[in-house]
Amino acid sequence: MMIYPTMELQNGRCVTLQKGRLDEPMIWHVDPVQTARSWSAAGAEWMQLTDFDAIEGRDTNASLVEEIIRSAEMSVQLAGGMRTREHVEHWIDKGAGRVVIGTLAARDPILVKELAKRYPDQIVLAVDVWQGYVMTEGWRSQSAFTAEAFIDAFENTPFASILVTDIDSDMEDVEAQLGLISGLATHSRTPVIASGVVRTADDISRLAYIPNIDGAIVGRALFRKSLSIEEALSVAKSAHEPVAHFQ
Numbered sequence: 480m481m482i483y484p485t486m487e488l489q490n491g492r493c494v495t496l497q498k499g500r501l502d503e504p505m506i507w508h509v510d511p512v513q514t515a516r517s518w519s520a521a522g523a524e525w526m527q528l529t530d531f532d533a534i535e536g537r538d539t540n541a542s543l544v545e546e547i548i549r550s551a552e553m554s555v556q557l558a559g560g561m562r563t564r565e566h567v568e569h570w571i572d573k574g575a576g577r578v579v580i581g582t583l584a585a586r587d588p589i590l591v592k593e594l595a596k597r598y599p600d601q602i603v604l605a606v607d608v609w610q611g612y613v614m615t616e617g618w619r620s621q622s623a624f625t626a627e628a629f630i631d632a633f634e635n636t637p638f639a640s641i642l643v644t645d646i647d648s649d650m651e652d653v654e655a656q657l658g659l660i661s662g663l664a665t666h667s668r669t670p671v672i673a674s675g676v677v678r679t680a681d682d683i684s685r686l687a688y689i690p691n692i693d694g695a696i697v698g699r700a701l702f703r704k705s706l707s708i709e710e711a712l713s714v715a716k717s718a719h720e721p722v723a724h725f726q
Contacts, residue, residue: 488511604636640671673692
């Protein structure tokens with residue numbers, strides 16, 4: 480299972496949100512570029528980078544995002560504000576390994592299917608779920624889609640993965656029950672990356688044994704130091720290693 484250490488940017492700073500509110504960020508006083516490089520040095524092969532300013536329609540972080548993509552020494556999965564074909568193609572051209580699309584998929588599914596076919600293995604579908612329904616516009620608008628119906632609408636689309644966020648768990652910051660993630664992973668034919676449910680190494684261990692989950696987002700726990708990147712990578716790697724049976 481792949482671990483995606485996750486960095487969220489607002490006004491050039493690393494932040495995490497309190498209950499999903501963009502106007503109440505928790506600021507982490509770290510260097511974004513050096514932090515990304517430290518994750519790579521620890522063995523991470525991918526990271527997720529979320530640009531909160533881009534969600535608001537601002538390009539405040541554009542140069543910083545480019546620098547991280549160039550210097551991180553690992554592949555970057557970029558999320559935030561992918562609302563047009565031009566924006567998606569711009570960041571793929573700039574070297575993003577993958578881009579994450581959510582709101583645009585709800586608005587223009589035909590375009591997103593075209594993009595996935597044009598860029599196989601580089602488009603990730605974001606399914607942000609709150610009380611059973613898909614949320615868009617940075618979790619501020621509830622769509623008419625249930626999570627299952629949204630996934631079904633893109634059946635046979637060649638996405639690199641489907642990124643499922645359990646918003647209830649993420650916002651309440653409680654121990655993950657994993658029921659939502661598990662159910663949608665079973666429902667989807669495309670491999671799922673789980674988001675919003677990793678607090679400790681035990682959460683990674685539990686996720687590793689759920690069928691069709693091939694990755695986990697780890698963000699807030701790294702900055703709070705309740706989980707180290709080394710420990711997260713080690714647990715994910717060892718979860719499916721064969722155990723010798725002694726007679």
